[in-house]
Amino acid sequence: MNSIKLKISEYKNIIQGIFDAGGVDFSEYSLCSMKRRLEQKMVSEKFSDADEFIANLKSNPKYFEQFLFDMSVPVTDFFRDTDTWKAIRNQVFSKLEKKESPRILIPECSSGEDLYSLLILLKESNLLDFVEVEACDISKKNIEKIQKGLYTLKSIEAAGRNYNEIITTMPFTEYFYEKNNDLVVNTNLIEKVIFRVQNLQAGVFEGYYDYILYRNRLIYYNPQMQSKLLRKIYNMLHKSGYLSLGVGENLNLHSDLKFTVVDKNEKIFKKSRF
Amino acid sequence: MGPYQHIVIGGSAGSFQSITQILAELPKNTGLSFSLVLHRLKHVRSGFVEALSLRSTLPVIEPEDKQYIRPNTVYLTPANYHLYIELGNYFSLSTEESVNHSRPSIDITFSSAAYSYKEKLVGILLSGANRDGAMGMKDIKEAGGFTIVQDPDECQVKTMTSAAIETTQIDKILKIEEIIRFISQMK
Structure with missing residues (x-):
């Protein structure tokens, strides 16, 4: 290879x-994973060196849009993590x-599995009609893909197992079915979701949120950017608003922010x- | 030889017993830190670190994202995440797609460790049923680190160690007892 x-x-x-090509700042991503993804992309698309790759990013807006999509980790x-x-349902x-x-925000919804999971859980808790859910991502393609509700059939096994562990009120087939080698999710769920193409770093958010679901996204940033993003999140939350991070993430490095552990x-x- | 700062150990099918043997005889107070990348069930989060801790001479921890790497500590890659070792001696987690059908992937941790620790790294690859780790061992070797593979004749499943031996001029091919002795003599 x-x-x-x-x-x-x-x-x-x-x-x-x-940054020059599309005004998107990748400078404070975790170095090793970003470097690896760039290297793999260059190999798979047969770029001979960095200059050729950069030239292509700058000269081809369609390629740049695809690049943002490919760089966003699904x-x-x-x-x-059932x-x-x-715990989200109970707490x-x-x-x-x-x-x-109540207003709920997913600041970087990426490929949308957490968004759909949240919406299903809200629906089964009879809360979906009472909440406003907003989902953002820097990649327009990610959002378009979520709106189609199509996922790889490979994901059906984990989806079914996890679903059945959490949801007992309705069968898995209420929301998911198999069609033309895809796993299709019921897009009625996203009818009222507000989608916006922006990232957390540069995005503009108005008003306050009661709950921000931000799982396994901070891991892609370096500690300095994590601090900035968490400060922004803190300021976007209602007083006594809630925040979910991924199980491998923590606020330890950012003890200046006043959060209590739920x-x-x-x-x-x-x-x-306080 | 050395001085080394970090040891990465990768294993899959048939490696659990060897890992517990190694952990039971790790030298204390050498200042070394260890990362274990073991293929494990994605949806089972708890129990593994406890099982490995039972006989370990050093504390075994599942690191969180951006956790600083301390000496005399063993870090176990958490379930369903990849583990990168960053410049600056800390970890990053990732949910990127599986590599070699594996998340965690041995290649990802080994290659990033090679980049971050260069010649201060030792890579050890044990029994396993796929080719994960072969590219990582190559990267360790090319960055000036030291590479050890468990003797394929001793492995329950030799696919992984054989793949690494085919890919790279491995420094030492050793039995588990010899690997334990090698580590215990490190300073």
């Missing part, structure tokens, strides 16, 4: 090239249902005023 190992100077040139499974979803939903018209293992936090 052919392989490319980018030098740090080439890596930086590419990051600058991405969420892995529907209802990934214990987390049970967060029980508080949301007491609010007037569920230590499932990484649910609550904004605290």
